[in-house]
Amino acid sequence: MKSKLPDIKETIFTTMNRASLEANAINLSQGFPGFQPDSRLRDLIAHFTQNGSNQYAPMMGIPALREAMSLKTEKCQGVKTDMDSEWTIVSGATQAVFSAVTAVVETGDEVIVLEPAFDSYVPAILLNGGIPIHVPLSLKDFSPDWDLIREKVSNKTKLIIVNTPHNPSGYVWTKNDLEELASLVEEFGLFVVSDEVYEHIIFDGREHYSLLSHPVLRQRTFVCGSFGKTFHITGWKIGFCVAIPELTVEFRKIHQYVTFTTVRPAQHALAEYLKLETYLGLPDFYEKKRNLFTDGLENSSLEFEPAQGSFFQQAQYGHLSQMPDRELALKMTRELKVACIPVSSFYADGSDHKIIRFCFAKNDDELIEATSRLENLDRLF
Helix, strand or coil: CCCCCCCCCCCHHHHHHHHHHHHCCEECCCCCCCCCCCHHHHHHHHHHHHCCCCCCCCCCCCHHHHHHHHHHHHHHHCCCCCCCCCEEEECCHHHHHHHHHHHHCCCCCEEEEEECCCCCHHHHHHHCCCEEEEEECCCCCCCCCHHHHHHHCCCCEEEEEEECCCCCCCCCCCHHHHHHHHHHHHHHCCEEEEECCCCCCECCCCCCCCHHHCHHHHCCEEEEEEHHHHHCCHHHCCEEEECCHHHHHHHHHHHCCCCCCCCHHHHHHHHHHHHHCHHHHHHHHHHHHHHHHHHHHCCCCCECCCCCECCEEEEECCCCCCCCHHHHHHHHHHHHCEECEEHHHHCCCCCCCCEEEEECCCCHHHHHHHHHHHCCHHHHC
16 A cells, blocks of 8 residues: 555654663653643543543533633733634644644645654645645754745745744744744735644743734634643643634534544533633743753753753753764663653754753652763763
């Protein structure tokens, strides 16, 4: 059988998770929390499971959860949205991105992808007959190079996929970034898919500027998000997409034939749990973990700038060795018993800038032990 994705191999996350298990290593590779969600949320899903909320939910999501998200967005971003015509609850942000891309991209359309990029973007483009146009972010801080992006836009460009806070670098978009993107959107009539799954994980007093908050971008953007990243429930696979009604109509046409609906008791549980506004404490919670990890990392020979957001920390080792980053990641897993992700995996051409990525959404004792082991990094070279 002819493959629709002939160049797509096993994901680096699968590779590193397997290597971590085989080596009995501390797994700082894939981005999932190493601790339980709030017991109150676990009690809520148990309650709704036990009390009958186990059949199909409405295709667009239960009203209570869509209303809660609409209220939350007004509180956090100052943007009013319509719970009925603009919000869709989906089975994870990856599905949201796929459905949004599918709603827009036709055969031959070009799509701007800013690299390093999460690995689900390009397959979604290819499966819809699109042509990914890879544009590197600035290596200094992984901010968008707007002059270069503008050079890559053509009369075939239909869509640009953006991500803030950014995975893997942790860069957080500024108001100027939004203005630069808005200028391109207006000039070329582009659509945007905005991956904002780390919206509440922002450090050092920064703010998250959702694309929803910009009047021009609001009209052309599918904003995709994740309850899993916000509430430490990645295994629930539940997310959302919010867009103006015209875009949501097209999004739902795809969504209804991908998953149709999303697990119902989780929706009821989240609708109730959102009333507690625990997400307001998330920046401080994760900033403490970032600081704990980076304080320990100072004792290693790695070089880094503390992440601005997300729950990932990148580090450079090119001053120590020219060993390929994938080779180093596997060697580090086997010999130091600490697993990470080689950042070359986030580039379509495998560009290797000697950068590795760690996930610090783990228990404090794991982070302390991991950085202690990384003090021995030099012996791998």
